[in-house]
Amino acid sequence: MLTLISCILLVGYRWITRFLALACYAMLLMPGFLQVFYAVHWCCTDILGYYYFFSSQVRRSIIYGEQPRNRLDLYLPKNSSGSKPVVAFVTGGAWIIGYKAWGALLGKQLAERDIIVACIDYRNFPQGTISDMVKDASQGISFVCNNIANYGGDPNRVYLIGQSAGAHIAACALLDQAIKECGEGENVAWSVSQIKAYIGISGG
Template sequence: MESRLLVSPSLPPGGAAEDGKAAALTAAASLSSTSSLSVSVAEDANLERPLIRRALSAPSSGGSRRRRAAIDSSSASRLPSFRQDVEHAAAETYLITRLALTLLRYLGVGYRWITKFIALGCYALLLMPGFLQVGYYYFFSSQVRRSVVYGEQPRNRLDLYLPVNTDGLKPVVAFVTGGAWIIGYKAWGALLGRRLAERGIIVACIDYRNFPQGTISDMVKDASQGISFVCNNIESYGGDLNRIYLMGQSAGAHIAACALLDQAIGEAGEGESISWSVSQIKAYFGISGGYNMLNLVDHFHRRGLYRSIFLSIMEGEQSLRRFSPEVMVQGSRVRHAVSLLPRVILFHGKSDYSIPPDASKTFADALQSVGAQAESVLYEGKTHTDLFLQDPLRGGRDELLEDIVAVIYADDAVALANDGTARRLVPECMLKLACKISPF
């Protein structure tokens, strides 16, 4: 029997299997440009250059000429910043395009993919009003810190979403995005980051190497390094070191769960530990994730993430057990490490066809059987993308977000009482039609 959180139901690219096949092309349409925060800060500084102030205080026509010269000088000083913006946009567009082409190269071309590609295009077009608004927030909001470096690899970057209210230390969510282990990207978490930041929660969206740039062990290592950065540095951004939560969605939920379990094993003396502790994580939220790769490999093959590709991502059939958290927690060698794990809450839609809802339920059952504090929360009629895309784009009070916020603010009645109603980003008729033609 499924378990439910004791909250009043009322919110929120990535995804495994088919979600991964489509997410790159969807997001490319809405998140195809970028600029760094340092560039924006530099531009703001140019608005009050001393030369301009001197020009404004000078008299007569000579002063007017100096004023014009100063303004021209200021405008000229902005040209490098604009050029950097264009360079950043080109780099991000190239990355997303390369991810999409890489995915298509591995999946091949056939009737199935032609129909899915057409469905994906229509799906993205219907949700475009929301994507454009979220993209504008991502690229131009002063509350977003993009591409913060957390490691030495090219993809070792994370985005920070900061609340407007800076009074006191804020709870923190370290989020690992989905993407079928092939096209995961930190900007996929922009909608979630925005929604949680509106509720006074700092969100760190962690990027990581994708296949074929890396395999599953590289992804888990990158995610772990990103979590370590958050645990050791988030206080400088206003985060509360005593209220850090780990979250993953779809493939990201699997990667985050592997990183958490690996860290627990390392701390229990069975493996290598790094510069963060499981005790620093108050709870783990898994959204629409898969945790037993032995059971999912054939399912993914039928859905289009072919067995040969999936086994290459997972470093061969012999490694499926090693990267299946559900299997690992039941092993006698690591059971003592399970006691170190934080509270685990697994969210899943009952109408999810990309990753079956049983994936979350059986993992929660496995954790409970070895004494861990775990529960599964299943949502009636929700698909793989409803929880992460359609519902938050719909606005109003989102059930998933309210459940997450209820856990984070369990001891803060004032924060819980804050109105969580969000503005609608896409008309309902377009959301319903998008759901019907979705390729996921």
């Protein structure tokens, strides 16, 4: 009992209640994850995992910023001739469990259709706030817009896609960038006009 009380005093009541709420939320999501896992992953995880870790067409963990999660994965088509259209993808994960490798299937499928895919990682809660996530995504988009030509991509054909929490974060990054561009003297690293289209999948 004394150990429990000292633990509560040391960690803080609010953090314990938040942790318990997060654990309950994860338990509620578990049946859906298990369905997807058994229906899809058993048939393609081995193949997709091998592709992700061993394919010469995947460039993993390219650094785009200073934070530890400021990394992105690039999925490149086998055919390297000509400039390719580019998809900048921000994955979902309820703002707490998102990870760039979740875009591996999308990256593989689009790379087979001659499209470069950049899966942008970002800080999750509690590593960062929504503002931090939006800042990370914006830096990732900036990297894609300014550097994708080095990988055979066409900087004039960049399409932004976000899924679930990623759709929310990507939309906020676009709005934040538009606000910056309206301000006088605001230094911007990329422009909303560089994005050909935004697609939000199952977002808020």
